[in-house]
Amino acid sequence: MMNIDILISEADRMMEAAKAEINRSREDVTSHLVCMNSRQSILNYLLSFLHKNGVELQKPVTMASLLEQCRGIDARFELIDLTPINCRNKVDHSDYCLDVDIVGECLRIAKQTRAIALDESPSH
DSSP states (O other): OOOHHHHHHHHHHHHHHHHHHHTSOGGGOOHHHHHHHHHHHHHHHHHHHHHHTTOOOOSSOOHHHHHHHHHTTOGGGGGOOOTTOTTTTOSSOOOOOOOHHHHHHHHHHHHHHHHHHTTOSOOO
């Protein structure tokens, strides 16, 4: 079984790296770094939540499939909309988004996922 603390720690580290990158001047932002770090942090937060709840992962493991499993446990995950993330249904994450606005949205979704997965978001 994966260590939940390691997943969360790594997700936090990646999200901080994405934040630091997106806070640079727009022309200096390396968007694929924001993309890669944001989406990996989302995956880790979702995985940590599922592991914390003793859920066995369903294959194929994609961002969208993990989110669906999380929604089955906690309705707050319904608030997360992965539509802006083009890679949400892919098992192979070889494509990176290069649009600064879109990767900014990915980072916002990562922050939202963290708040719910770590129970820092109020229930509804």
